[in-house]
Amino acid sequence: MRRGRFQIQIYADLVLHVVPGFKDNYFYLLENTESHEAAVIDPGEATAISEILISKDLELSHVILTHHHTDHVGGVEQLHQKWPKAVFVCSPWFKAKPSWSELFLTRMAPAQQFCLWKHSIQVLDVRGHTLDHIALTLSEKKSNQPSDVFVGDSLFGAGCGGLFEGTHFQMLEALKTLRKLPENIRIWCAHEYTIKNLRVAIMLQENNSAQKERLQRLEHFIEKEQVEPHDWVTIPLNMKEERATNPFLRWDEPSLQKAIDTHDDLTTFTHVRTFRDKF
Ligand SMILES: [Zn+2]
Numbered sequence: 194m195r196r197g198r199f200q201i202q203i204y205a206d207l208v209l210h211v212v213p214g215f216k217d218n219y220f221y222l223l224e225n226t227e228s229h230e231a232a233v234i235d236p237g238e239a240t241a242i243s244e245i246l247i248s249k250d251l252e253l254s255h256v257i258l259t260h261h262h263t264d265h266v267g268g269v270e271q272l273h274q275k276w277p278k279a280v281f282v283c284s285p286w287f288k289a290k291p292s293w294s295e296l297f298l299t300r301m302a303p304a305q306q307f308c309l310w311k312h313s314i315q316v317l318d319v320r321g322h323t324l325d326h327i328a329l330t331l332s333e334k335k336s337n338q339p340s341d342v343f344v345g346d347s348l349f350g351a352g353c354g355g356l357f358e359g360t361h362f363q364m365l366e367a368l369k370t371l372r373k374l375p376e377n378i379r380i381w382c383a384h385e386y387t388i389k390n391l392r393v394a395i396m397l398q399e400n401n402s403a404q405k406e407r408l409q410r411l412e413h414f415i416e417k418e419q420v421e422p423h424d425w426v427t428i429p430l431n432m433k434e435e436r437a438t439n440p441f442l443r444w445d446e447p448s449l450q451k452a453i454d455t456h457d458d459l460t461t462f463t464h465v466r467t468f469r470d471k472f
Pocket of ligand 1: 260262322346
């Protein structure tokens, strides 16, 4: 699908609006169609989010922040001005801007759960890209199996976030946490990098047929539609496909270790991350 705003019905009373922003970001807005409330995840800017809230007459009840980078929090102050009752959810280590001191930040520790209306959200510690990064899984009421995960900049299609603050060890631990999620979970990441990541992943020469097929399929679409790689929507990502084709989730695969001549998880991950950083 070409880059553009779209929505999917997640549960009977919950719609997810996917809102593209900047060059390759995605912002997410969850709409409770019964109570007419909404929760936004990583509003890098406020305009498009406000437009949806106003046009659908929704009350913003939650603003959830995966980490402090500006392209994830740039819309916070404007949204707070318009919807002052909204609760701001972030990690215990979240680096708030000094001007935010009056905001009511709810700092949620990893493994903590909180109710999002009738449903539940669990916080995962995925520090590495930054030292305040969390991911959030969403489960329908009474189900303990999450259906969706919002990963911010920790995991991308065929990639993972660069190490701005954390260590390779921390990032690998974060990815180990994410890889344990159910295979059929929908993964919502914050940037569209899948095609570029796959082009680099292929250069590791793992001779991975699933990876080659995934890239060929996507290259075919962008050629046919005449769009840039970041203008082709590949979300939601699928954990099964990521495990098969994302080299950052394949630290223990003999075929990858053989291709790059490494013998343990951390060295393999570090090699792949360092290789990706060159492009
Ligand atoms: Zn970031």
